[in-house]
Amino acid sequence: MNIGIVNDMPMAVEALRRTMVSGGHQVLWLAENGAVAVERCAQKKPDLILMDLIMPVMDGVEATRRIMQESPCQILVVTASVAGNSGKVFEAMGAGALDVVATPVLGTENGTSGQELLAKIERIGILSGIIKRTSPQRPGRTLQPDSPPREKGKGLLLVIGCSTGGPRALLRILSTFPRDFPAAIVVAQHMDEQFISGLVDWLNNQVTLKVKVLNKGDRPRPGVVLIPATSHHLIMNRNNTLGYSVEPTDNYYHPSVDVFFKSVARYWQGSCIGVILTGMGRDGADGLLALRRQGNYSIAQDRESSVVFGMPKAAIEVGAAQDVLPIEAIGAKIIDVLESQKGKYHD
Template sequence: MRIAIANDMFMAVEALRRILVKVPDYQLAWVAYDGAEAVSKCAADTPDLILMDVLMPSMDGVEATRRIMSQSPCAIVMVTASVNHYTAKVFEAMGYGALDAINIPVFGDDGLLNKIATIAQLVGKSSHRRSLSLPPLIVMGASTGGPQALTTILSQFPQDFRAAVVIVQHIDAQFVQGFAAWLNEQIPLPVQLAIADAIPQPGKILVADTNDHLVMRPNLTLRYDKQPLNFSSYRSIDVFFTSVAKNWPGKGIGVLLTGMGRDGAQGLKRLRQEGWQTIAQDRKTCVVYGMPKVAVELGSAVEVLPVEAIASACIKFSPNSKLPG
C-alpha cells in the first residue's frame, strides 16, 4: 500500500514515517509540506492513502482535500494534534471526501496502524494482512457454570502458552472486572478486560467487558456494538463467534461451554465452516447442558469433550507449548 504524508512539521513527518516502516507492505509514496504541494504531487502520483495535516501554510488540509477529491481522488485521513480541538475543520474535510481523522501519534502507533489497516480493506490493498504472523486464536463462550469450567481449562495452560484467548461469559457488566480479577488469581496467564480497539495477543486472555456485543473488526481489533438488538442474550456469543469467523484470517479453536439456551451454537457452526477446530463441552461435565447440546445437534462441534480434556486439545494448536508438569 502506497501512503503519502502531507504535513508542514518535520517532527510529525518523521513520526509518521517511522510508524509506516514497521509494516513491510506500506511504502512511503511522497511527502508534501503544504496543501498546495500535496495537490500537485497527488495529481502527478496518486497514492492509495494520504495522511493529511489539517493546518498547513499556503493551503490547509481541508482545501487540499477538496481539490484532491475533485481532481485525483484517493483515500485521505486527516491528521491533527487534536481532533477534538479542530472538529469543525475535520468534519468540513470529511464533507469533501476525507474518510476519517486521528490525532498525531505521540507514544503509541496502534491506533494509526489499525485505522490504516481498515482503510486498506476498503480500498482493496490489504494483502499485508495475510503476511502478518498471527497467533493461534482460541475463542470461548460460556454461561451458567462457565466460571468454574473456564478455570478448569485455563489453569492447565502453561506460562509459555502462545495462543491468544478471548472469552465471552454471560455475566452482567458490573461483575466483569471482579470476574477477571478472580480468574487472574486462579490461572498462570494474565487476564485482561477486552477494551475497545484491543488486539488478541499471544499468551494473554481477554474477557468481554460491557453488556454490548463484543465483535472483531476486519482490522482484527475488538469493539462493542449494541446491534443486533434481536438477540435474546446480551453480550452474544453467536455475534462474537460469527465476527471472528468472518474477519480472522488465520485458523483457531472455538469452544462452547456449559450454559442455558442456544447462544453460541450457530456461531460455533460458522467457525467450523471456516475450517476451525470446534469443541463443545460434554453433557456429563456441564452444569447445564443447553448451549453445547444445541451445538451438537446442529453439527457445530468437531469434538465433544469433558471439560478436563479441553485444555490439552487447545494446546495442540499452540506452537512451543506443552501441558504443565
Template sequence: MRIGIVNDLPLAIEALRRVLAQAPQHQVAWTAADGVEAVEMALRDRPDIILMDLVMPRMNGVEATRRIMAEAPCAILVVTSDIESNAAQVFAAMGKGALDAVDTPLLHGAPMAGKHPLLTKIEAVGRLIDAGSSAPAPKGIERGATSQLIAIGASAGGPAALAAILKALPAGFPAGIVIVQHVDARFAEGLARWLDDQCALSVRLAQEGDRVRPGEVLVAGTDDHLVFKSPERLGYSREPSDHTYRPSIDVFFRSAGQFWPGALTGLLLTGMGADGARGLKELRDKGHLTIAQDKASSAVYGMPKAALQLDAAREVLPLEQIARRLTDLPGLRLSTKGLSE
C-alpha cells in the same frame, strides 16, 4: 414464574416478597431460611428460579447451589447484600451453576431500592430458560492461515470451568484467547482479576481497539457485545440491541468467523440456554475446529447440549481434557510441563 426465596433474614425475605408482588407474572413458591432447607424444598417442589443468598447458617449459598444443581437443577440467581464485597463467593456460586447475581433490595426508598435491577435479572433469567431456538447458518468464507485464536463462550458454571482450563495452559501458550462469559458488567473486572490469579497467562478485560496477542486472555467487559470489527481489532457493539444475551456468545463467534484471518478454535462451555450454539455451528461450517464441553463435567448442560443438537461441535470433551487438546493443536504443540494428567 414460580420463585423460591432462600435467605436467613426475615426483612430480606419481606423485601423480596414485596418486589415480586409488583410483577403479577411471578409468584413465591416457597421460602427457606438456609441452604439445608433450600435443598429440601427444591427436591420437594422445584421452582422455575431460586433467589439464593450467600451467607447463611448450616449451609451457605455456594454449597446449596452445588447441591441443587446436582440433585434438582433449576435456574439460580444469587441475591445477597453488597455483592461486590462478596465477589469471591459470587464467582464460586456461579462456578457451581448460578446464573447471575444482584443486590438484595431494601425495604426503604420510593420506589423500593433495588427493585428494578432484581426484576430485570429475573426477566433475563426467564428468557434464558425459554431460549433454545435454532436457525440455519450461513455458508462459509475464505480464511487465511496466520496466528491462532481460541474463542471461548461460557455461562452458568463458567468461571470455575474457565479457571480449570486456563490454569492448565502453560506460560507462553502461543495463541490468543478471547472469552465471552455471561456475567453482569459489574463483575467482569473482578472475574478477569480472579482468572488472572488462577493461571500463568495474562488475563484482562478487552478494550475497544484491542488486538489478540499470543499468551494473552481477553475477557468481555461490558453489557454490549464483544466483536471483531476488523481482522485485527476487537470492539464493542450495542447491536443487535434486542438480543436475549448481553454480551452474546453467538454474536462474538459470528464476528470471529467473519473477520479472523487465521486458524480458529471455538469452545463452548457449561451454561443454561442456547447462546453460542448457532455461532459454533457457523464456525464449524467454515471449517474451524469446534469443541463442546461434555454433559458429565458441565455444571449446567444447556449450551453444549444445544450445540450437539445442531451438530455444531466436531469434538465433545470433558473439562479435564480440554486444555490438553488445545495444546495439541497444530502450531500450538509445546512443552506441556505443569498440565494435569
C-alpha cells in the same frame, strides 16, 4: 413464577418478598439457610430460587451445589455485597447459579433497587421458556452460504463462549495453560458488566496467564485472556481489533457468543479454535458452525461435565462441534491442537 427465597436476614427477606409481589411472582417458600433450602427444594421445586451467600449451617455455595446435584433448579444469587463476596459469587456460578444481583433495599425512593432483580428474573424466565415473550423475537441473521475455508495467515486465537457454570469451567481450562501459551484468548461469558472485574480478579488469582478486561480497540495477544465488560455485544473488526456493538438489539444473550464467533469467522485471518462450554439456551451454536466452516477446530463440552447442557447440546445438534469432550480434557486437547498448528501459523 414460583419463587423460593433463601436468606437468614429478616429485612432482606421482607425486601425480596415485597419485590416478588410487586412483580407478580408468588413466593412458594422461605428458607433461613442452605440446608433448609435443599430440603424445601426436594419437597417442592420452585421455578427459581433467590439464594443468599453468607448464612449459618450451610452457605449459598454449598446449597447451590447440593440442589443442582439432587433437585436441579434455576438459582439466582442475591447478596448484599457482590463485590465483597466475589469469590463466593463465582464459586456459586461455577456450581450452577445462573446470575447474581444485589439484594433490594427497603424504602428505596425510586424503586430501582428491586427493578434490577425483577429484570433478571424476567430474563431467566424468558430464556427458560417459563415466561412467554411479550413480542415475537425477530429471526436471527442467517449464516452465509458455505464458502471454501480461507488460507490461514499467522496468529493463533482461542475463542470461548459460556454461560451458566462458565466461571468454574473457564478456570478449569485456563489452569492447564502455561505462562508462554502461544495463542491469544478471548472469552464471551454471559454476565452483567458490573461483575466482570470481579471475575477477572478471581481468575487472575488462580491462573498463570494474564486476564484483562477487554477495552474497545484491543487486539488479541498471545498469552493474554480478554473478557468483555459491557452489556453490548462483542465483535471483531476487519482490522482484527475488538469492539462492541448494540446490534442485534433483540438478542437476549449479552454478550452474544453467536455475534462474536461469526465476526471472528468473517475477519480473523489466522488459525482459530472455537469452544462452547456449559450454558443455558443455544447461543453460540451457529457461530461455532461458522468457525468450523472456515476450517477452524471446534469443541463442545460434554453433557456429563456441563452444569447446563443447553449451549453445547445446540452446537452438537447443528454439527458445529468437531469434538465433544469433558471439561477436564479440553485444556490438554487445545494445547495439542495448538502445538500442531504453531509451526504453520505462529511467528
